[in-house]
Amino acid sequence: MLRTLAALLGLVELLFPKQVVDVVTRLAYETPDEFEVKPWVYTAARVEGLVFLLLATGKLGSCADTDGDDVS
Template identity: 50%
Template structure:
């Protein structure tokens, strides 16, 4: 349950503010400060956020009794 909430938060962040999320991870991944990203990177990050949110919501609608057995 906690992982789903973290994924939901990440997906919403990517969906609503992809520039901040991508820039944060790029700053962690690279030592150079002037890395230029392609123009489509933020669009793909937004799509990724949408897919994550939809996946978490669809997984939450499942029957929990099967997971407990």
């Protein structure tokens, strides 16, 4: 369930970074209209979405030894 939620959030953030940043900014600040979001924030949101997707699919952060050799 948690992996599915992370994958869904990652996909939404990867495809729609402006909308996600706008929603989070409105939730985080009392007066979000006073803030100007820098262009690099949208790129960072896309990278974060990609990381969520990779973590959810198990392609990132796997520490398992896949070849069967005992390292210890």
